[in-house]
Amino acid sequence: MGYTTTPHGRLMLMVLAGLAEFERELIRVRTSEGRERAKREGRKMGRPYRLMSHHPTRPSAASPPAPRRSPR
Template sequence: MTVYGYARVSTDGQTLDTQRAKLTAEGVERIFAEKESGAKTDRKALQAALKALKPGDLLLVTRLDRLARSTLDLLNSLDAISKAGAGFRSLADTWADTTTPHGKLMITILGGLAEFERSLILARTGEGRARAMARGVKFGRKPKLSPFQIEEAKRRREAGESQTNIARSYNVSHQTIGRL
C-alpha cells in the first residue's frame, strides 16, 4: 500500500509548505502538488495522482476543499479513486474517510443527495423547455436555408440539377440539399 498526498493552493501568492508538512507527518510517500484554482476540473497534478493509484493505495489531503470545490467534482474524484481500488482520507474532515464504514456511509449519503439535486435540476429544466416551446420558442440550430431557399432548391432538384451544384450556390453541403 502506497500513501499518496495531494496538495493545492489557488494562487502564486500562497504556499504549499503547510500542506506538505502535514502530509509528510502522516507518512505520505509522494505528494502531488499544484497551484491551480479548485474551480478547474482538469488539474494536471490531481490527474497524475489519480492515475498513480493502485488497489489498496490511499490518497490523503489536508482538507476536503483542496480536492474539490463542488459536490459533483468531489463525487467524480471519489469515484475515480474508488474505481482504482484505492481509499481516500481528509485530515481535517474526519468523516471523509473511505477506508472506514462510517466514511463510506457519509460519501454514499452525499452521492444520493447530489443525484437527487441533479434530478430536480433536470425536472425544472424540462418544465422550462416545455413552457418555452408552448410560447413558440424554437430550440436547436438555426436553419441554414430560408423557407424561400428551401422551396427554390426543391424546384431546382426536381428540374434535374445536381445536389452538389445546388449546395454550392447556397454555400451548404450536398447532404443538406439531400435532406430537403
C-alpha cells in the same frame, strides 16, 4: 487506504452521492419544465440553421482565392 474503508467514510460517501443524485433530478425536472413552457409560448428549440438568407450558397467567381501559407 481511502476514506471508504471506515463506516464513517462510507456513510459520508453515501450522503454525498444521494445529494448529487437529488440535485441532478432537480436539474432534469426544471429543464423539462422550461422546455415545455418554451414550446407552449411558440419558441423554436435547437440551434439556428447554418445557412441564412444573407449568406451566399457558394463562393462567387469574382472573389479572390484565400491566400496560401508557405511551408517552412
